[in-house]
Amino acid sequence: MVNQRLLIKEHSLIVSTTTTSFFSVGTNFDPDLLPQLNNFNVYEVYGKLPKDIIGGGRSAFHISNKINHQVLCQEIKKGHRFGIEFNYLLNAPCLGNIEYTKSGNRKIRKFLDFLSEQDVDTVTVTIPYLAVLIKKNYSNLKVDVSTIARVRNVDTFNSWLDLGVNSITLDDSCANRDWRFLQYVANKQITCKVKLLVNQACTPNCIHRDYHYNVNGHNSQANHISSFPLSFCDIACKSERLNNLHGIIRGQWIRPNDLNIYKRLGINHFKIIQRHDPSSLIMETLKAYYYEQYDGNLLNIVKFHFTEPSKTKKITLAHLLKYLCRPFKFNMLNVYKLSKYRGDNFDLYIDNKKLDGFIEEMIRRDCSNLCRKCGLCQNYFELACSYDGEKRDQLMNKYEKILDLYLNNSNSLFH
Numbered sequence: 001m002v003n004q005r006l007l008i009k010e011h012s013l014i015v016s017t018t019t020t021s022f023f024s025v026g027t028n029f030d031p032d033l034l035p036q037l038n039n040f041n042v043y044e045v046y047g048k049l050p051k052d053i054i055g056g057g058r059s060a061f062h063i064s065n066k067i068n069h070q071v072l073c074q075e076i077k078k079g080h081r082f083g084i085e086f087n088y089l090l091n092a093p094c095l096g097n098i099e100y101t102k103s104g105n106r107k108i109r110k111f112l113d114f115l116s117e118q119d120v121d122t123v124t125v126t127i128p129y130l131a132v133l134i135k136k137n138y139s140n141l142k143v144d145v146s147t148i149a150r151v152r153n154v155d156t157f158n159s160w161l162d163l164g165v166n167s168i169t170l171d172d173s174c175a176n177r178d179w180r181f182l183q184y185v186a187n188k189q190i191t192c193k194v195k196l197l198v199n200q201a202c203t204p205n206c207i208h209r210d211y212h213y214n215v216n217g218h219n220s221q222a223n224h225i226s227s228f229p230l231s232f233c234d235i236a237c238k239s240e241r242l243n244n245l246h247g248i249i250r251g252q253w254i255r256p257n258d259l260n261i262y263k264r265l266g267i268n269h270f271k272i273i274q275r276h277d278p279s280s281l282i283m284e285t286l287k288a289y290y291y292e293q294y295d296g297n298l299l300n301i302v303k304f305h306f307t308e309p310s311k312t313k314k315i316t317l318a319h320l321l322k323y324l325c326r327p328f329k330f331n332m333l334n335v336y337k338l339s340k341y342r343g344d345n346f347d348l349y350i351d352n353k354k355l356d357g358f359i360e361e362m363i364r365r366d367c368s369n370l371c372r373k374c375g376l377c378q379n380y381f382e383l384a385c386s387y388d389g390e391k392r393d394q395l396m397n398k399y400e401k402i403l404d405l406y407l408n409n410s411n412s413l414f415h
Contacts, residue, residue, distance in 0.1 A: 145165050176198075
């Protein structure tokens, strides 16, 4: 537990009497999922179609093509019967300027009309223009600001407040451990709900982040021809993390066991990813955060982007062929080589219990966990993490070969 005197006297942080957590959970549209969520303070589920005119933060490749308008409408209605709202994701960071054309603007408005008519409760946006458009023309739709919008300081937060948005999900790459900023936004929740994304573990201030979201956004837009489903960012990021493994401790993830620290700051709305996980894993993750405890490998519930084989989503051959079998666009020999490099397991194990005290020590040091100097992250990595060094070296070599397929002019993935 965090020492109250430490929080109040040394860091002037508030202590809230809040005890209840409320969760926003990604839906995989499994008919059996919603009834299971009902007993765990889930106030909304979020999701989207594989493609729409605006797009989102995930490539259509990672979303089941079985999700269509009918399935979406059924999910919305079923959720409402359980008292669970639906948050539709419109959080692509770029529209390719279609919003400034007559035909593009008409398509955007037509899709917003559809969401409004289907009783969607909230839409999540990254682009301020969309927030203003929706607040002006769709009074029944609440507006949530996506973590992709990078709300990580007071000025950005207040600028979105001025637009009249209903909730803001803070930047998961650097805001979750900025204690003074969290105190500030907690005090603003009378007019705007603040949410924290708890189980995303991207590298803080990753240089690939904005580009990656742009790639995914365009790959989920109906008017955009899908590009290669595995972006350079996916591999480059993993390669860099393998070279600096203790950096995974620097990620802005929040352990289930530390949720109470954030509630005592006055924040009690939390967002859980991943919406293409199987229902069993979604429930395992939700229960861990609901009960605020977890025993075992933190890798199972926090998305460090290195996956245990048992947790890997099974992708069908037909799904792969749909995106990759394009001989006039992709070099099929190299696509085949790439398929041989699939998998990223090197027996990484992060003992959640051995991370007890990590956040408290950060607060004691008044540390935002964004530097690389003090050794705190390195110490906890050595304490809590283990892995197979030989497999790690093999994986690093594999990633070098994959990156070469993107960068080699004479032997590229692309025609």
